[in-house]
Amino acid sequence: MAMGCVSSKYIDSNSDSQSETTEFQYIDGRRYHNSENAVYHLPNDDDESDRLHMLHFLVRYIWQSNFSAPIEHILSKPGAKILDIGCGAGSWSFDIATTYPTAKIIGIDISSNQPTQIKPINFEFIKANALEGLPFEDNTFDFVFQRFLVSGYTTDKWPYVISEIVRVLKPGGFVEVCSLNI
Secondary structure (H helix, E strand, O other): OOOOOOOOOOOOOOOOOHHHHHHEEEEOOEEEEOOOOOOOOOOOOHHHHHHHHHHHHHHHHHHOOOOOOOOHHHHOOOOOEEEEEOOOOOHHHHHHHHHOOOOEEEEEEOOOOOOOOOOOOOEEEEEOOHHHOOOOOOOOEEEEEEEOOOOOOOHHHHHHHHHHHHHHEEEEEEEEEEOOOO
């Protein structure tokens, strides 16, 4: 196993780093978030990243696009700024960054779980929790995207998250919030 990596298949008894023990908890061999201000109940490990990668490509294939908003003309302009809230392993962000190389894509998530070896140069990751406020100035982004986080917030927190999205969105910008109906 590579240095610094934690396999989802077993718990390394030699791994006693403070951040690892406080940031995550292990249940039945799976790694989960261990944050009081995060209600995301799905695992956060390699198996979950693989599932999310497959889900991204399945959704893109079904919809024949990475987004529904009429923003092709905005994303194609040099300097367009895109925020991916809850970017997870970065599938959507990396796909958009590759398709729109002159745009700047920023992904945020409550944990860093993106591959660094294949990270596009126009992608930046920031560890942040939308429930604690978006760490950006007002009117920063042309497009704000959020997918598969319907259960990531409690019902009473949604108005705050939406108000934060609106705050960081440029006038005339677009928001796309996508979820699966299960």
